[in-house]
Amino acid sequence: MQPRLGEYLGGIVRDHGGIPIQIGGVDDHVHLLVTLRQEPALKDVLREIKSGSSGWVHETFPDANDFWWQTGYGAFTVSHSNIDDVKRYIANQAEHHKKMSFQDELRALFRKHGIDFDETYLWE
Secondary structure, X not given: OHHHHHHXXXXXXXXXXXXXXXXXXXXXXXXXXXXXXXXXXXXXXXHHXXXXXXXXXXXXXXXXXXXXXXXXXXXXXXXHHHHHHHHHHHHOHHHHOOOOOHHHHHHHHHHHOOOOOOHHHHOO
């Protein structure tokens, strides 16, 4: 399902005037490196990505009863000088998460950049 889901997600990004650069993930999360326009708003694009792809997954893969997106999302900007590093990171998700869980990685990212967070709201 993952390669086809990535293609579908890229299609939604393109439908909103964006450019998918790298899409990949593992069983419990997905990363999208994309360029987006200022309009529509990020929250609206992500709502469409999540709702559209969820419907597509359940229609295309009827046995995927346990597929769902969490309520929230994380979004980060990336400088052009770091695009190749982020592309490699996304392409190597499965290998990377053998060493560190997504949850531990997000906590470390927040701490590294001095971002206060409340665990209560991270994993809804």
